[in-house]
Amino acid sequence: MANSNSSFPISQVLRNMITRKNPDDALAGAAKGGLEKTLGVWDLIILGVGAIIGSGIFAVVGIAAAGSADGSSPGAGPALIISMVIAAIACVFSALCYTEFATMIPVAGGAYTYTFATLGEFAAWIVGWILMLEYAIGFIAVACAWTNHFLQFIKGFSSILPAWFVNPPIWLVNDFRSAVNICNNHGLDAHTAIPHFAGIPFCINLPAIIMIAITTAILVKGTKDSAKMAGIMVAVKLGVIALFVLTGMFYIRPENWTPFAPNGFEGLFMGAFIIFFAYIGFDALATAAEECKNPQKDLPIGILGSLVVTTVVYVMVALVLTGMQPTSGVAIPEGLFKAPMAYAMTAVHQNWAAGLISIGSLAGLTSVLLVMHMAATRVLFAMSRDNFLPRVFQKIHPKFQTPHVLTITVGVVGILGTLILDLNVAASLCNFGTFTSFIIVCVAILILRKVDPDRPRPFKVPFCPWFPIAGIVCCGGLMIFSMVIAKGEAAVLSTELFIVWVIMGALIYASYGYKKNRKAEILAESKEIAGKDEITAGIK
Numbered sequence: 159m160a161n162s163n164s165s166f167p168i169s170q171v172l173r174n175m176i177t178r179k180n181p182d183d184a185l186a187g188a189a190k191g192g193l194e195k196t197l198g199v200w201d202l203i204i205l206g207v208g209a210i211i212g213s214g215i216f217a218v219v220g221i222a223a224a225g226s227a228d229g230s231s232p233g234a235g236p237a238l239i240i241s242m243v244i245a246a247i248a249c250v251f252s253a254l255c256y257t258e259f260a261t262m263i264p265v266a267g268g269a270y271t272y273t274f275a276t277l278g279e280f281a282a283w284i285v286g287w288i289l290m291l292e293y294a295i296g297f298i299a300v301a302c303a304w305t306n307h308f309l310q311f312i313k314g315f316s317s318i319l320p321a322w323f324v325n326p327p328i329w330l331v332n333d334f335r336s337a338v339n340i341c342n343n344h345g346l347d348a349h350t351a352i353p354h355f356a357g358i359p360f361c362i363n364l365p366a367i368i369m370i371a372i373t374t375a376i377l378v379k380g381t382k383d384s385a386k387m388a389g390i391m392v393a394v395k396l397g398v399i400a401l402f403v404l405t406g407m408f409y410i411r412p413e414n415w416t417p418f419a420p421n422g423f424e425g426l427f428m429g430a431f432i433i434f435f436a437y438i439g440f441d442a443l444a445t446a447a448e449e450c451k452n453p454q455k456d457l458p459i460g461i462l463g464s465l466v467v468t469t470v471v472y473v474m475v476a477l478v479l480t481g482m483q484p485t486s487g488v489a490i491p492e493g494l495f496k497a498p499m500a501y502a503m504t505a506v507h508q509n510w511a512a513g514l515i516s517i518g519s520l521a522g523l524t525s526v527l528l529v530m531h532m533a534a535t536r537v538l539f540a541m542s543r544d545n546f547l548p549r550v551f552q553k554i555h556p557k558f559q560t561p562h563v564l565t566i567t568v569g570v571v572g573i574l575g576t577l578i579l580d581l582n583v584a585a586s587l588c589n590f591g592t593f594t595s596f597i598i599v600c601v602a603i604l605i606l607r608k609v610d611p612d613r614p615r616p617f618k619v620p621f622c623p624w625f626p627i628a629g630i631v632c633c634g635g636l637m638i639f640s641m642v643i644a645k646g647e648a649a650v651l652s653t654e655l656f657i658v659w660v661i662m663g664a665l666i667y668a669s670y671g672y673k674k675n676r677k678a679e680i681l682a683e684s685k686e687i688a689g690k691d692e693i694t695a696g697i698k
Contacts, residue, residue: 174676176278179544181263181613197449199456204389205529206443206464210436211395215475216307216519218585220498222432223476224485225425232421232643234429236414236480239473241429246469248430248636249437251629252596253465254619255603257458260443261616264453269595269602270537274544276602276609283671285598286541287663291656292591293534294568298575299584300530301366304523305331308365310497311516314509326364329353333577334361363576370576373527374569377535378555378562391525396471398518401511402499403474409506410481420486424643431640434589436472437465454616475499482506531572535564545678546671586640586652587659593637600629 197205222241225233234241259272270289274282309331316324328337329352341348352359419426443460450456482502500519503512539561542551555562575584603619603626619625641653 171672174672175280178276178278178609179274179282181275181610185263185265197456198451199459201389202443202450202456202460203463203467204392206460207392207396207467210464210468211392211399211471211522215399215436215472216303216395216497216499216522218303218432218436219472219476219479220501222429223480223498225421225428232425232428233485234425235418235420235486236416237419237426238429238433238476238480238485240419241426241433242469242472242476244427244430244632245434245437245636246465246472248434248596248629248632249465250462251625251632252600253461255599255626255629257461257617258603258615258619259599260457260461261454262613264450264457265540268533268537268540269599271540272602272606273598276605277598279672279675280667281598282544283541283546283667284660284663285595286537286546287666288591288594288660289537290534291659292588292595293530293537294571295575295579295584295591296588297370297527297530297534297568297572298366298579299588300523300526301370301572301576302333302363302579302584304369304520304527305363305365307497307500307516307519307523310500311513311520314513314516327351329359329361330364332361333363333579334359335578335583337361361577366576367573369524369527370531370569370572373524373531374565376528377531377565378560379558391521395518395522395525398515398521399471399475399499401518402503402515403478405508405511406478406482406502406506409508410478412481414481414484417486427636427639428643431589431636432585433472434592434636437468458617531565531568534568535561538564538568545675546667583652583655587655589640590637590652590656593633596633597630600626600633 219238221233223233223235223238256268260268263271263275265271268289270282270286273285309326312319312324328340332340334352337352338348340346341351348359352361354360421428443457443464479498479502483498483505497516497519500512500516503509503515538547538551541547542549542564551561551564551567553563554560579587604623606613607622
């Protein structure tokens with residue numbers, strides 16, 4: 159008989175790869191060695207709003223409206239409000255599926271756990287691997303955006319702060335690729351402007367690195383403390399968004415809304431793809447289900463409530479921003495790409511408002527960093543518990559009851575990522591991971607309804623199977639559309655990196671994850687046999 163890895167028949171390997179994990183086993187594992195339940199409904203809403211409102215409003219909304227600076231993707235223009243609604247609709251279908259799963263299987267892991275319960279071991283590993291891409295790379299993208307807003311903020315103190323601090327060297331606040339692009343755009347010699355050590359260029363994004371270190375320390379201390387800090391930051395950023403809308407509405411010029419969709423359907427749907435990066439926060443709540451006090455009741459409110467609130471806020475900001483600043487037919491200033499809201503206020507000479515908005519932007523992006531960092535560690539924690547990753551990642555801090563080893567590991571990966579990825583590439587990579595996980599969750603709902611129809615479901619997706627199918631079509635359509643339309647170095651690089659990432663995941667499963675799971679099964683069987691032998695000996 160033909161063997162695989164010289165120990166397992168091919169048919170057995172295939173059966174193992176599609177073996178599903180019983181949801182009851184996942185619940186039992188969480189009850190045995192789970193995370194502390196500290197989150198209530200308001201904590202969830204705060205975390206959800208904290209994750210969603212941030213990167214989209216404060217970082218990529220300018221790119222979605224005006225198109226990328228290098229011309230690789232068309233902008234939506236004032237039709238960005240339609241793009242936001244399209245992205246929100248695609249999210250709603252997926253959010254309903256997430257909610258059904260999260261209330262039915264309230265354990266850490268999110269889409270990874272749900273896939274294991276429906277599509278089997280191999281698919282679960284691939285989804286977990288993609289989720290690592292979504293959260294870890296998204297985490298890096300937000301850290302890069304934090305640097306952009308910090309630099310915009312300190313420029314307001316140029317008369318007080320030293321010049322070297324207000325205008326730091328480009329190699330100290332950028333990754334290498336971004337630093338080279340800046341040099342090219344300003345006619346500088348990159349080899350001269352960027353220091354080299356042993357022939358290797360040296361660039362670090364120092365503000366991003368410092369913020370990642372701070373969020374790592376906060377998350378190690380505890381999820382509840384992180385939620386409290388996120389709550390303060392959510393209040394601050396909602397306040398400055400209200401300030402932007404109420405102040406900016408007096409500077410709206412209706413002629414900026416024409417043409418409404420300068421790049422037609424291409425710009426409209428490409429805008430939806432780009433702004434989708436801003437909506438990924440709600441699925442991070444599903445990864446924290448194990449830490450909810452009452453997940454069956456609170457998670458539906460937290461997931462759907464945060465999505466509704468943020469969509470309304472997004473549309474209001476897009477209306478004012480595109481009314482204040484032309485987004486087509488003119489040379490788009492660099493400030494609109496890096497810090498759009500603050501730049502729009504500066505352009506109408508409202509520097510006091512721009513300063514306050516910059517503060518809110520920093521608070522908003524910090525809350526996103528906290529939630530995405532937390533989500534990445536919870537997915538990895540669940541994968542470690544399922545024997546896909548070394549057991550050291552299951553360690554819980556004896557005092558803070560948090561997965562501190564994983565939290566620190568993700569922080570280190572984030573710091574390394576800021577050295578090589580810029581905001582555009584990281585955001586696109588994150589979107590590919592998000593769309594893929596959303597599609598798989600929608601598919602998983604359809605499967606579990608068939609294979610386990612009698613399982614109690616505190617929340618059910620309405621109009622099933624049509625809503626899950628709509629989620630698959632919307633997310634899949636936007637992802638394929640972006641691959642066809644987007645062009646340029648950043649777009650091509652993000653697509654290639656996503657494909658490479660998936661292939662790497664498959665290879666790691668084949669060489670490590672599969673074997674580790676089989677060893678765990680053998681160990682569990684031997685313990686079960688030993689237990690039966692002890693019972694038999696006792697009876698005799």
